[in-house]
Amino acid sequence: MALVGIIANPASGKDIRRLTAYGSVFDNQEKVRIVRRVLLGLSAVGVDRILYMPDSYNIFHQAIDPLEISIQSSPTPFPIEGNQDDTIKAARFMEEQKADCIITLGGDGTNRVVVKGNSTVPILPISTGTNNVFPFMAEATLAGLAAGLVARGLVPMESSIFTSTKLEVIIDDKVMDLALVDAAVYDDIFTGSRAVWEIDKVSQIFLNRAEPDSIGLSSIGGFIQPISAASPRGLYVELGKNGFLINAPIAPGLIQPVPIRDHFIMETGIEIRVRRLPCVLALDGEREVVIQEGQNAAVRLSLEGPKVIDIKAAMAQAVKKGVFKAKKI
Amino acid sequence: MPIPKKKMIEMYTTMMKIRMFETKVSELFAANKIPGVVHLYIGEEAVATGVCATLRDTDYITSTHRGHGHLLAKGGDVKLMLAEVFGKKTGYCKGKGGSMHIADIDLGILGANGIVGGGPPLAAGAALAAQYKGTDGVAVCFFGDGASNQGTTHEAMNLAACWKLPVVFVNENNMYGLSSCALNTMCVADVADRAAAFGIPGVVVDGNDVIAVYEAAVEAVKRARKGQGPTLLECKTYRHRGHTEGDPGTAYRSKEEIEEWKKKDPIPRFEKRLLQGKVLTKQTMESILTTIANELAAGEQFAEESPYPETSDLTTDVYVD
Amino acid sequence: MPTMNFAEAIRDALRIEMERDPNVYLIGEDVGTFGNVFGVTKGLIDQFGEKRVRDTPITESAIIGAAVGSAACGLRPVAEIMYIDFIGVALDQLYNQAAKMRYMFGGKITIPMVLRSACGAGRGSAAQHSQSLEAWFMHVPGLRVVMPSTPADAKGLLITAIRDDNPVVFLEHKLLYNTKGEVPEGEYTIPFGQADIKREGKDVTVVATARMVHYALNAAEKLAADGIDVEIVDPRTLSPLDEDTILDSVKKTHKLVIVHEEVKFAGSGAEIAAMVAEKAFDYLDGPILRVAAPFCPVPFAPSLETEFIPSEEKIIEGVKTVVQG
Numbered sequence: 001m002a003l004v005g006i007i008a009n010p011a012s013g014k015d016i017r018r019l020t021a022y023g024s025v026f027d028n029q030e031k032v033r034i035v036r037r038v039l040l041g042l043s044a045v046g047v048d049r050i051l052y053m054p055d056s057y058n059i060f061h062q063a064i065d066p067l068e069i070s071i072q073s074s075p076t077p078f079p080i081e082g083n084q085d086d087t088i089k090a091a092r093f094m095e096e097q098k099a100d101c102i103i104t105l106g107g108d109g110t111n112r113v114v115v116k117g118n119s120t121v122p123i124l125p126i127s128t129g130t131n132n133v134f135p136f137m138a139e140a141t142l143a144g145l146a147a148g149l150v151a152r153g154l155v156p157m158e159s160s161i162f163t164s165t166k167l168e169v170i171i172d173d174k175v176m177d178l179a180l181v182d183a184a185v186y187d188d189i190f191t192g193s194r195a196v197w198e199i200d201k202v203s204q205i206f207l208n209r210a211e212p213d214s215i216g217l218s219s220i221g222g223f224i225q226p227i228s229a230a231s232p233r234g235l236y237v238e239l240g241k242n243g244f245l246i247n248a249p250i251a252p253g254l255i256q257p258v259p260i261r262d263h264f265i266m267e268t269g270i271e272i273r274v275r276r277l278p279c280v281l282a283l284d285g286e287r288e289v290v291i292q293e294g295q296n297a298a299v300r301l302s303l304e305g306p307k308v309i310d311i312k313a314a315m316a317q318a319v320k321k322g323v324f325k326a327k328k329i
Numbered sequence: 330m331p332i333p334k335k336k337m338i339e340m341y342t343t344m345m346k347i348r349m350f351e352t353k354v355s356e357l358f359a360a361n362k363i364p365g366v367v368h369l370y371i372g373e374e375a376v377a378t379g380v381c382a383t384l385r386d387t388d389y390i391t392s393t394h395r396g397h398g399h400l401l402a403k404g405g406d407v408k409l410m411l412a413e414v415f416g417k418k419t420g421y422c423k424g425k426g427g428s429m430h431i432a433d434i435d436l437g438i439l440g441a442n443g444i445v446g447g448g449p450p451l452a453a454g455a456a457l458a459a460q461y462k463g464t465d466g467v468a469v470c471f472f473g474d475g476a477s478n479q480g481t482t483h484e485a486m487n488l489a490a491c492w493k494l495p496v497v498f499v500n501e502n503n504m505y506g507l508s509s510c511a512l513n514t515m516c517v518a519d520v521a522d523r524a525a526a527f528g529i530p531g532v533v534v535d536g537n538d539v540i541a542v543y544e545a546a547v548e549a550v551k552r553a554r555k556g557q558g559p560t561l562l563e564c565k566t567y568r569h570r571g572h573t574e575g576d577p578g579t580a581y582r583s584k585e586e587i588e589e590w591k592k593k594d595p596i597p598r599f600e601k602r603l604l605q606g607k608v609l610t611k612q613t614m615e616s617i618l619t620t621i622a623n624e625l626a627a628g629e630q631f632a633e634e635s636p637y638p639e640t641s642d643l644t645t646d647v648y649v650d
Numbered sequence: 651m652p653t654m655n656f657a658e659a660i661r662d663a664l665r666i667e668m669e670r671d672p673n674v675y676l677i678g679e680d681v682g683t684f685g686n687v688f689g690v691t692k693g694l695i696d697q698f699g700e701k702r703v704r705d706t707p708i709t710e711s712a713i714i715g716a717a718v719g720s721a722a723c724g725l726r727p728v729a730e731i732m733y734i735d736f737i738g739v740a741l742d743q744l745y746n747q748a749a750k751m752r753y754m755f756g757g758k759i760t761i762p763m764v765l766r767s768a769c770g771a772g773r774g775s776a777a778q779h780s781q782s783l784e785a786w787f788m789h790v791p792g793l794r795v796v797m798p799s800t801p802a803d804a805k806g807l808l809i810t811a812i813r814d815d816n817p818v819v820f821l822e823h824k825l826l827y828n829t830k831g832e833v834p835e836g837e838y839t840i841p842f843g844q845a846d847i848k849r850e851g852k853d854v855t856v857v858a859t860a861r862m863v864h865y866a867l868n869a870a871e872k873l874a875a876d877g878i879d880v881e882i883v884d885p886r887t888l889s890p891l892d893e894d895t896i897l898d899s900v901k902k903t904h905k906l907v908i909v910h911e912e913v914k915f916a917g918s919g920a921e922i923a924a925m926v927a928e929k930a931f932d933y934l935d936g937p938i939l940r941v942a943a944p945f946c947p948v949p950f951a952p953s954l955e956t957e958f959i960p961s962e963e964k965i966i967e968g969v970k971t972v973v974q975g
Contacts, residue, residue, distance in 0.1 A: 190538075454723070458723035458724055
């Protein structure tokens, strides 16, 4: 019996970055259609149990309602609060229930929160957010198939999954938060609308991955010194004068000159201090953590990031094993 | 500092002025000093405050039946407002409008409105006037989740989109149209989703975070001033009181839900951040509150001592002669 | 004096006012390139451009609301609702917003706007494109209601309407658009609340509006042959209503017939009759009689529509009933 978790963030893809940048709009009807295709994919490879995070818009119910598939489904048993805690609790519960994998719908922010709740169950992140470095721009049917293959053990884990790195935020010697792609020191005292778009307020950037074909702050690193998601290294970038300028897509549709003062490779375990206090730490593109004057804050690279299902690899493995081959007719 | 200190103090003062004004009105209503009905804005202060902090005196707003907060945030005079709420001749509208119909055209306030969905077409008109005259003026339309289901709202958004009118449609989604929960009155999760139908941007912000509202409003107003057309800005918020004074608001909302939202009260949240960020000290906060309290006391006295309109005023002001 | 038809007279008034005041603009469905369904605004877009002659979506609430909002902010919109029947979907913006704002706000706002619309039956347009709803608007404090019957009146009254600081509902009977008459050149105004005696007579007063004025005039010619001398009073504006001219006429003739195309029940004639009964009862020699449409929607079939609209014969019959007691 394979158990798959589904977390669809009803709030992703709607924040102010549709004004400050040119982010896509993901209305929840679209998320319903995506979950529906995921379910069809899962069902096709024999997944029969689903654990889902309920939301006030009932994304899951609307998705499964018209489908004639035999899948048992149950919600994670928590009242809806309408904030990040919903996702953290749901992910934690899915981990406790020993889900075989978790499919997420959201952007980098959503997945960051999922990983805060769950660190062991592999995730298959489908992009429905704004800044999408971590999740895949994938067709949901294939995501459902790939997740189902992994959940049912029809493909070998080791060749269908990779472990990503992550960043740990340490405040006064305690790990307080994490990021899946980037952390940035932002000159503000409020998290406010959470968006990060004024690059002159950014002084330090920590990256656990930096790909030239990524959007957001990680693109800055990608344009300086590319580092893949699976690589055991990170990149530290310091912004300011007396260096060089690069033009980077720091948010959807927003390509801006960024002044680079310094940059170097981040090795795992090494803490790099946040120098501007007070400040707000932006994690994966959203202002998240307020750091007061007098606090001690640092960021370090960790290799213990989330396990991520690689759709391409999983599908290739399945074909190799003849999973999709029909019986003789 | 991203937002000037002065602006943050101004926003704090406005939020507190609204909270204290509404609390005062609530007490006066309970003491039978106010005729009719009043709809209080307690709990939603961050929306009007964050939005109006981005506006000029020459910009316009249209308001709702729950309008005191909008009027105060746009600069409405406490004395004249209280006198009007009392139905006194010295009030904003000579006692002829009352709580639901306060306007001040000199401040760009085109009126609170007793009709849910009455304001959006008017805001489109005000924006049209600004565009027509070639000013960079902006009109802000405050409307609730209830009004978002009215045809007038959709018509106004469509026309504004077609003509790129400088309007910001600010949806105050407090989840209830009187007793009807938005979960049962619309089949999209967010009012902002509807923006797509008009080809305009729609964004959702935490309406109980004045900075989030302010930041989003700055961007939406900027778009409007630049001639890029309307924006739908949805602010998720909650009214602490019932629909009107006298309605405890508990027949259709659970105590737990109300308590949960009171924990997200925009004022303590902002206060805490201002103190932590050393924008304000306890002492300066106290002195702001004292000033507001004095202003309210003077307003109350003015309203109490003012006469009601004469019966001879009954049929005046119907027409411009 | 030049001769022009009713539609041209309205266009003349619009042109004069738009040339005079840059804040005057037109807003409505198909008022631009198409020039309005009856051709009333034809050519104005060429002269004044898209900014001042604004084609809208089909969106009556937004048309009126945009007019009200922009009027509150200093413009002088002339909004058009293609057929008055369409006002229903947008009534709130007119009667709750435009009409009441001044009063609600203690006289501190002005809404200088005109709402033009075509009304009336006679074109086989059936129940939703043919009504006469003037009584609705008369009933709302804060609105002016204008209902011209001739090209010259239409022009002068429209100029007054545009210059008036109140919301004005300007009703144009669609079967009058092609009727011709002498119209003074250039700008002139006709004050509101000033009825016009379209025919002087001594035996009976007929108060008639819009197209019915012409029916009444024709009827009067025929009645003259029977020795009945009819005085025809055209109120021209129903709100404000020129009570004095009507009362003076009744005091002279002692008899009153009211003719309108609206349904008789609770129509504008009811108000006029009640007013005369209250203020000039002792002058009346007999009951007041109304010749008006029956209490039913406007029908489609020509045979029914003809029966619906008050006819010359019915006016003659009514006048004879009153005169002959």
